[in-house]
Amino acid sequence: MDEKKTLLSVRDLKVSFFTPAGEVKAVNGISYDLGYNEVMGIVGESGSGKSVEAYSIIGLLQSPGRVTGGTIEFEGENVLGYTEEQMRQFRGNKVSMIFQNPMTCLNPVYTIGNQLVEALMCHDKGYTKEQARARAIEMLELVGINNAEKRIDQYPHEFSGGMRQRAMIAMALICEPKLLIADEPTTALDVTIQAQILELMKDLQKKKNTSIIFITHNLGVVAEICDRVSVMYAGHIIEQGPVNDIFYHPAHPYTKGLLASTPRLDVETKERLVPIEGTPIDLLNPPKGCNFGPRCKNCMKICLREKPPFTEIGEGHISACWLHLKKQTGEEARA
């Protein structure tokens, strides 16, 4: 990818949690680039490391979690080398985040306006208090909150779930960050409200040219909003590519499995779902070979011995599976 066009570059990132039971490698060597004005989806089940990965970009990883290797470069600067003060300036200013449950992320004892203005004043953009308040009202209007003049003095509990999420988005975007990390922003919402928030995010993305990392387990949401998709399983990215390639020509057995096991509204006939058998692996005792091997229908001997490397399937479309290298390795499927 062209150097100028890369906003965020993650290389071989490793994050571990040091628990009494042992080291849990939540993220185990992932790499990707994110361009300006690009929306990337990270899909995975709970425990796949998708949130942990995002938290480490913004420096919100909590003990006992620690980045154990790799680099995160934002516009060419290594974020992992930032001091706490540099991180504070970086966070919210250049990168901000919205979370799954807005109620737990808004402070219940301050008004919405207070919290919006605080976000602005923290980053010293040269606003006076009045200007900051005007800007906060403008942001609330932008995210579709009616009667923003009055709403700005209300407390989070006076807002409904959908409106709280809108307020969160307003707060995240008030400093005009270049990157927005959205961690399951619609999972806690009803479908009709989810639709409103998705339309809002698509609209804002166009207006503000913000890059977005969209973390979710909902394939429908990914198909709708993302340009590129990374599929994560047990701490690894197992497939990555443009959204159309992932949905129409999935290469990795796990991605294929996810798509086949999702009931679809747009299919006329009733087909039996094809589930992925088994359960996600225990990250305390990861398998020696491919993490998905124990659940994979096409598992071969080599899959249980060695981790598969990435194979390029198409332009910008990579997948880590031994099946793609079947000819070279001369392995036969076990089943």
Add this chain to the structure above:
Amino acid sequence: MSEQSKVLIEVENLRKYFSIKAGAFRRKYVQAVESVTFSIYKGETLGLVGESGCGKTTLGRTIIRLHEPTSGRIVYDGTPIYDSEKHIAADMLPFRRKMQIIFQDPSASLDPRMTVGEIVGEALDIHGLCTGKQERRDRINELLDVVGLNTEHANRFPHEFSGGQQQRVGIARALAVEPEFIVCDEPISALDVSIQSQVVNMLEDLQADKNLTYLFIAHDISVVRHISNRIGVMYLGQMVELAESYELCSHPLHPYTQTLLSAVPLPDPVKSRANKRILLEGDIPSPVDPPSGCRFHTRCPYATDRCRSEQPQLKEQSPGHFAACHMLDG
């Protein structure tokens, strides 16, 4: 389905209000379920969808009388189990053998201090279904086997299991008394995507095997369409549309159903980007003070004066397709 025509459960004008304190002397009521009438046929799966707070869970629980109804009538297989006019409130114990429920949150619905064997066996003891210890143990093992767990799991505690396995325990407990009817209250929403389809397939297999009837409650309309024969759509405590599931999804009549369907993001980039959404304004109103007339009129793009004053009735618009909307009259 050959037995499709035989009604198993009939619900008439069922109401469930919860009282809340509004002031020292004033009482207010949450109208969780308001005058719902429908039937469930033997061997079918009836799906219930709606947003959170629409009363779908309350309805499911009220039918099996985990909540006592406020008024209305429930008939199970010809026997009234509740009738507010005739003052019938049947003793539920014999009916609990026939009606069971699977709960949404598997970890919260299993007693953490009981082993899986005890949890499943408790139902057998209450209904006196096993005479000897050996028979009881065999039966528990058989049930665990049916839901895809190992027999040695009987001695473990719920926290030792993953979410999907815990839900399997919940299903085994429901199956222990060999029920005819099971209320599945969001049985898969707490589970991971790859595990959801395992449980859905298992529920389908069990239904075919044991000729079960399901009331399947979920907010994910794609899953409900997949598993159900018919779907009921609820809004603010009322049933607004009821039809055969593919009919409902391909020809939704009620504006709320149309919005609900258009809001679902499709796992197909080209289709989902071409999808023209009907976006609803605002949020679901409070069931304490529901809007007058049609309860959907505050958010409905087609609302007229009649909708604001007069409540529409659930009417049969085409064979087997019921909807409650004034628009469909003219």
